[in-house]
Amino acid sequence: MVYTKRLKQKKTYTRKQKRLVFYMLMFALPLLQFLLFYLYVNFNSIILAFTNRVAKVEGFGYDVSLTTDHFVAAWKFFFSGVSGRMLWNSMKLFICQIFIVTPLALLFSYYIAKERWGAGFFRVMLYLPQVISCVVLGLLFQYVANEVYPYVAETFFGAKNVESLLLPSSSPSAQFNTTLIFTLWFSFGANVLIYTGAMSGIDQSVVESAQLDGVTTLQEFWYIYVPMIFSTVTTFVVTGLAGIFNNQMNLHVFFNNGAQQEVNVFGYYFYRISAMHVENTAGGNVMLLEELAALGLIATIVLIPIILITRKLMNKYGPSVD
Amino acid sequence: MMKNIETNTVKKVKRKAQPLDIITAVLLSVFAFSLILLMTWGIFTSFKAYADFERGKNYLGLPNMSALGAQDALAFGNYRRILFGKAFYIKSINASYYSALFGKITNNPNTVYTLVDYLKNSFLYSIVCSFVHAFVAFTCAYLCAKYKFRFSSFIYVLMLIVMAIPIVGSTPSMISLLRDLGIHDTIFAMIALNFNFTGIYFFVFHAHIEGLSDTYMEAAEIDGASQMGIFIRIVFPLCLKTFFTVFLLQFIQTWNDYQTPMLYYPNHPTLSYAVFRMTRNTTTTSIFDQCVPVWVAGCMVLAIPIFIIFIAFNKLLMGNLTMGGLKE
Secondary structure, eight states, X not given: OHHHHHHHHHHHHHHXXXXXXXXXXXXXXXXXXXIIIIIIHHHHXXXXXXXXXXXXXXXXXXXXXXXSHHHHHHHHHHTXXXXXXXXXXXXHHHHHIIIIIHHHHHHHHHHHHTTOTTHHHHHHHHHXXXXXXXXXXXXXXXXXXXIIHHHHHHHHHOOOSOOOSSSTTSOHHHHHHHXXXXXXXXXXXXXXXXXXXXXHTSOHHHHHHHHHTTOOHXXXXXXXXXXXXXXXXXXXXXXXXXXXXXXXXXXXXXXXXXXXXXXXXXHHHHHHHHHHHHTTOOOTTSOOHHHHHHHHHHHHHHHHHHHHHHHXXXXXXXXXXX | OHHHHHHHHHHHHHOOOOHHHHXXXXXXXXXXXXXXXXXXXXXXXXXXXXXXXXXXXXXXXXXXXXXXXXXXXXXTHHHHHHHTSSTTOEEOOOXXXXXXXXXXXXXXXXXXXXXXXXXXXXXXXXXXXXXXXXXXXXXXXXXXXXXXXXXXHHHHHHHHHHHHSOOOSOHHHHHHHXXXXXXXXXXXXXXXXXXXXXXXXXXXXXXXXXXXXXXXXXXXXXXXXXXXXXXXXXXXXXXXHHHHHHHHXXXXXXXXXXXXXXHHSTTSOOHHHHHHHHTXXXXXXXXXXXXXXXXXXXXXXXXXXXXXXXXXXXXXXXXXXXXXXXXX
């Protein structure tokens, strides 16, 4: 009896040990990757922002010194007119996403979840732009905006001197508005897919009892479906806000590194400057990578409290299921 | 009672289309029409000859067979230029420069890439990186879901925090690290970047695996299976469908992605990257190679593989891949 108990204890211990060894071995590499490519990279961003590295004149390596110059330059830039315009453009995109795309995505999802006429077909069509490369859709759209649109406006509507919308020489307002419309128009896929999934999980007895009470489609949508999936909507809004400084608004697809200053958004600016340094096309007046790292740091610090407050407000004042 | 239910069912079936439904249907139709129109325009344009589109300004009509070069259009001329001609050649990025931040990088700026290079790089990048990312996310999710150590809970919370906190502008630091490690512009850099378990798929796998009964694993363990054996032979086959879906979604994303290769794999252009650069950085000076119909044909070449995958697996791809796994 005692022998069996000891054997069992030994067996359990061995099993635990085996599990622990397997656990540690399997986690080792992914964890190392996380430490190196997430923690170190972000820590290194801070280091880059506060150090000055100059290649040694003789021999290899760098002379490294601490400096606040990059941070000061980035700080000044963040509160400059150029940055203000980029921030405003990013805000315009975010506002349009919240007040145009989100309500429409909810409406489309409701239509699909209720399996109305052509729901399956529309679901495929809404998801298709997520599958096709933004390069393909972007370039096709660009050629239509540059070649077909002026031709149609002049030939069929008698307009004169119609400008192409997405040429480098087009007016900034035409460039920005066209890019904004393209970005919003083809951004329903992921939202609709998730919202439809959430809506299909709603208890149908609630919906049926409301229908017996004579609720209209609009009431059903507004008072039952929207409140019951509002936590999903909150997640999307918060994710959209978190991506406000990373969203490029497809500007790179249309203009490569040459978009006019008036149409810049933060996400595009960050990518463009990095790409210009990689391609060695950054001139003397282009922001240094160290300054860009400092700018990213400032943007992150500014964004975190805004996200937390937004999430709290939406949870507090959003529509209640009750 | 029965009568009541019948009446309700009839009511439900006979419910008239209401204004909200009509408005939504109209909006959805406009959306679908615009997408179909854009794609159809692309397909027709890719068959037009240079003389037809650029000189004849045939922007909207069907390919004009009487125009100069009509035979060329009929014989898939633009596609032949893309697949076998010089229309798709791009030059190497001139990365020969000294940088205080990155050190000396030298490449031959005269290297010219062709379709074979793009396809090779695209498939290598997409297949390897998608598999690596799906497998790492799956492995870590399994460890966190089925090995109830404190560290597992810590990792789960950490992943939530990582997803919630946006990091802006870490690209310079990433490039710097990859160059310090000596793997920038190699496939190892792309694998290293994708060897992570941060992101939504970790939670998808976690929810799915957590829902699996422990009895499968316990029974295998009693039969003498090793931990690795349980993982490979029991858990992996049970999650194969979710794994394949995540792999496909990741494949589509990496196939279409031109920006990541542009920064971290610049001298190994993928097809997506090549299509993007084709209109801006071509080595050929022939107007027959540098015109909208040829570029549109290039777009179609890029879209075709993904379109085939979408048609073949659309139910999987559009299934309700949620935090609760894959719903049937």
